[in-house]
Amino acid sequence: MTDLNAKINAHFAGYVVRKDLVKTVKGNAIVPTYVLEYLLGQYCATDDEASIGTGIETVKEILRKHYVHRNESMLIQSTIREKGRHKVIDRISVALNDKTDAYEATFENLGIKRVAVDSGTVNANPKLLVSGVWCIADVQYEFTEDSRVSPWNLETLKPIQIARVDLDSYIEARREFTTEEWIDLLMQSIGWDPAAFGRRSKLLQLMRLIPFVERNYNIIELGPKGTGKSHVYSEFSPHGQLISGGEVSIPKLFVNNSNGRIGLVGFWDVVAFDEFAGREKQANKALVDIMKNYMANKTFSRGISTMGAEASFAFVGNTAHNVPYMLKNSDLFEELPTQFYDSAFIDRLHAYLPGWEVDVIRGEMFTKGFGFIVDYLAEILRHLRTDDYSNRHHGLFTLSAKISTRDRDAINKTMSGMLKIIFPDGGETEAELEELLRLAMESRKRVKDQLLRLDATYPEVDFHFTSRDGRKVSVTTLEEDEYPQFYRTRAANDAGQPHPTASANSARLSEPASPAAPNPSPSEQQGRPDSSGPKTGHLVFGENRKGISFQKLFGPYLNGAKRIVVTDPYIRLYYQVRNMMELVELIIRTKAPEDQVTVELITCPDEGAIGKQRENLDAIALACDGTGVTFSWAYDGTGRAHARHIITDTGWKISLDRGLDIFQSYPMNDAFNLANRLQEHRAVKQFEITYLRQDA
Template sequence: MTNLEDALGGIDVLADAETTDTVPTKSALDDKINEHFAGAVVRKDLVKAVRGNAVVPSYVLEYLLGQYAASDDESTIQAGIESVRQILATHYVNRNEHMLVKSEIRRKGRHRVIDKVTVTLNEKNDVHEAEFENLQIKSVIIDDVTVKQNPKLLVGGVWCICDIEYFHSDDQRVVPWILGSLKPIQVAGVDIDHYYEARKEFTTDEWIDLLMQSIGLNPEQFNDRGKLIALTRLIPFVERNYNVVELGPKGTGKSHTFSEFSPNGILISGGEVTVAKLFVNNASKQIGLVGFWDCVAFDEFAANRRTDQNLVNVMKNYLANKSFSRGTSIYGAEASMAFIGNTTHTVPYMLKNSDLFDELPEAYRDPAWLDRIHHYIPGWEVAPIRSEMFSTGYGFVVDYLAEILRAKRVEDFADKYEKYFTLDSSISTRDQDGIRKTFSGLMKLVHPTGEASEEEIRELLEFAIEGRKRVKDSILRIDATMRDNPVNFRYSDHAGTWTDVVSLEESQYPHLYQRDWDAQPAENAASEGSAQTHPGTIPESESISSAEALETPAETTLVEGHRDFKAGQKGVSYESLILPYVRGAASITITDPYIRMPHQGRNLADLLSLLATAKDDAEEIDVALVTAEETRVEYKHNQLLMLKSIKDASDAVGVRLKVRFDDTIHDRRIEASNGWRIDLGKGLDIWQRPSDNPFDFGRNRQEFRIIASAFSVHYVKSLAKPGEENSS
């Protein structure tokens, strides 16, 4: 028996391998982009066309495309693609072919390679030595001048184009590899004045779409709020000492920006970081990652359960003061930090049972540490990445944009909103810092000259306030002592009109967001006429199980037995056939070997959505689907993608789906942890396939569908007493 995750292992490779000869149609925006940024933009779908089996960041490929295919002329683009493919085929080192490349260097005496290079100091011999990641050679002498010009070689490594020479010596202590030349893959310089002038030719909406295309996303697939969320991931690259958290479901592209976008940022595993690696090594006095990178991002941060308390303490000081002490020395740095993690629960579940930082390791749920976070990106609002969400239009060569953003880190746009708006005086200094830094970063991205209309500034200010409010409200759930100083997250215009800012989840789930503040004096609940209410903790006495939340009097009338259905019959739905018998179940197992075709997937999605509608918003249900894997190669890919899409949609609403494949199953049944088993003669696929009429009522209401062939359903009650649910 295999899981869906295992079966999906090769899906990304299969999807990337799919190519098309169709040339994307250029939009009016694409023409405008090429007109004003000729030579600095590239068609974004070309990265997939040239990547092949080269495991390199997108900015490396776009650097090469920028050299050979930065044009809107199709013949030039095709010639550029072939040039880049040839360069990669000749010079990129595949890790599993390192011996072949070494032999080539030995045969020719000199060969150019594209590889990631890391440098260390050999203190014994007093020399710097380079290590090539894919070529798998090390102890290659590199001159001090090159290291001084490229300090990132010492921390994390840099992708470079290098000439490697071979000279054998009878002295076995001498490494035969000689570094002939080294050139980091990055743009040498940018004309920022031209960047400002060209920006004036674009409307704000056009410019945002250009930025979206530049990071590889299709703006047509995102609403205005979705675009802001995507652009917020860029703030650490344009704003110094900016601290951001993004928690959300898997597969939403959280880490993509930090791993693929910029040579000025580094993505590391949250479980691999140490004080010495991140800040400074006391033994060597070598400063760590924060001294060399504009952004240090921690991937899978929520999954890190091994926590060094000393690291937490040093990080806490750095996040607040931009400095850290090690030994007797105090160091300063400008690196921003991004903490990325996956959530396993829905938002209402977290609001009811804990807080929005529920997934973080316990050591990082320290209110003092959390208070250093400037913005919380709501990752649950981001849809799982689909193929149509990738851009085929023109955008900046990412290295070009990365250098622009780096140049703007020295600027501060934090006060630009003060021309039109004033923050409430109850907002603390630390809250204001979070709001101002997020606002400043968005301004630099969207309005790089600092000029914007009142409404444009209002939109960015409200988004910045919301992100900091999300942080603060979660802290108040964790630490009740911080509620003594109520904060009104609101602003006023110069006419004196106050606007309260609330997060989207606060508006969606007010009964869960605003809880247990009775102990707070009534006069503290409002300030200067504001009626804002803060969230609180959830008393254990109010927590109820899924069974208690979903139980209805009608359940007591359920009896064992069977029901027969005839072909051509209508009026049958899962709501009457299945739902009454699974109410109150915390876990459900669906066994059906035939969930392969789109209409069968639609049936499964209908049942899962029915379970989601029937349950309490703050509860979750575990559903296991046991089905058979499609054996026909041409259909297997589609089945896996369909089930993955259903799982993404189901997980997002608190019905946590796990799919297991078992080719030996034949029976069709549903087993619920409330003790009921439903034996389904025909499984879930009981109706005729839907008609081609898009307005056929049967597409949305099962009662209008026609039963395809006769079948029976048997209801069996197990010996377990009601409420004795298993924990599976």
């Protein structure tokens, strides 16, 4: 048990569960995570291994006896008939039979319909009328000769969710955790191992929770396949509903005017549209118009009257191309269906989560630590929906006056959501507020910058804020820093008229307009290695950047050197020694065949595994035999080796704030993974590098 897990159990006893237990008990039961964790929370909410083992067996037994597998539905029906009644775990929906004036339930897996259910049960659980709800139910069988009467009867029903939570206790316990600990707890709660993610990547994962904690919040996430975009909407909360983007209709989503029945937005906190992207997909234009009105005004029409709702929308889908291709040839919304490829619809999105920054799911990314029972956290987030934290940053930071009201509202809603998730107690520092404000502004800027490509009537906006000490901070998106040559494109011709493909319902951009002359901010200039040759200077790289390699960072500065000294106290663990090996490989590849180069490493011992560290470093020296490179290493004898730098006999000193440890975790054992083979395909950690001339 780690210190964090012990702390989690100490302050949230009974509301946390070890997350790897879900896989242990699930077997072939196709049930949402929150259903399994509800059961685990009843029997395994402890850190005692013996109790956990007993609890797991109890949960397995409950699932074995009561969970209904589709292929065993007839066997369960027979069991109910023979016993007269039986408890089942199934997804249940209810409809009103207007011919008999009675409510009738349908059991999805059990395969029975017209199950009699009383009005009191329906009134207490209105979501049964809109979509299926997972429940533990007692089903009774009583045959009658009257064919008009169903033999099935719903005796009792209990939705699988925590009945009530104490928000005050939750907020009080939050104060016992540091910000980093709390973020890691939330990451473990949604199933991820925090060690596999950088700070920015963690925040992007938590952004997926904002629709659950913020009313009428509209977010889109487009990115590669296999990154878990829809997972949180299907598995995380009983208050969210995931539907296929191609299966939605006006009656299902808003209201059925023929019978007045309210749709999904009236009963669910979050409605997520899965597989939303796809150029070939078609949508009802009337539906799109109603959605645009609802996203902007929180209302929709019910015949001649207007109704309001508070459901948030989340749109998730896959991209067909990488980011530079989209920026050069079209835009970041290129995969939207034609009816949604509309500037008015896009403008109503509060945030665009960059799905291309989220790693494809790998086995080692899942946590074995403790996290909140997801239903408990879902209830907490639901309670927080009534609060508004959007003004908490106003006393410290001022948004640019040129940012429009719609942009400002989007930024404020994202800020409010992130603050509710991470700082429900209000204990954030000024630096932490600034970090979230940058992310919120970037998420909206990504939407607005793409609108400039679609519609020439949108004005340029300078996304910046000013701190209370007068410091002006310009906000850019990560892809803007990476691909400035493609990013700044306007949907207008030389005469200032809209580009033929830029109207709201037009075809997509087939060719981008000529990029405007780059005018990068200082931070952008710092974030691009100069390919023209070695120069003094300082570079800053944001987290999740790709396209960075030792060749680009060091190659020009190591050329011609005969002696290279690397000082890095953290060449200890396997992956750190591998970084050193890759630097040596670069030197071997780029030096002249006839040259002899000496590479010396000064590092510090790994007290926990010094033998393995020595073995790995000696292996590098052995591998260099016959290559024209001599590698040697030594431990720092002064005990003061804290600085990290590379010094060459050609007069260059490269100062590295992180040493060679610039890459985020990647699958080092997968020989067919490009991140394993090519450094340019790895996401980097945030780091800085300074180039100095010592002979100047």
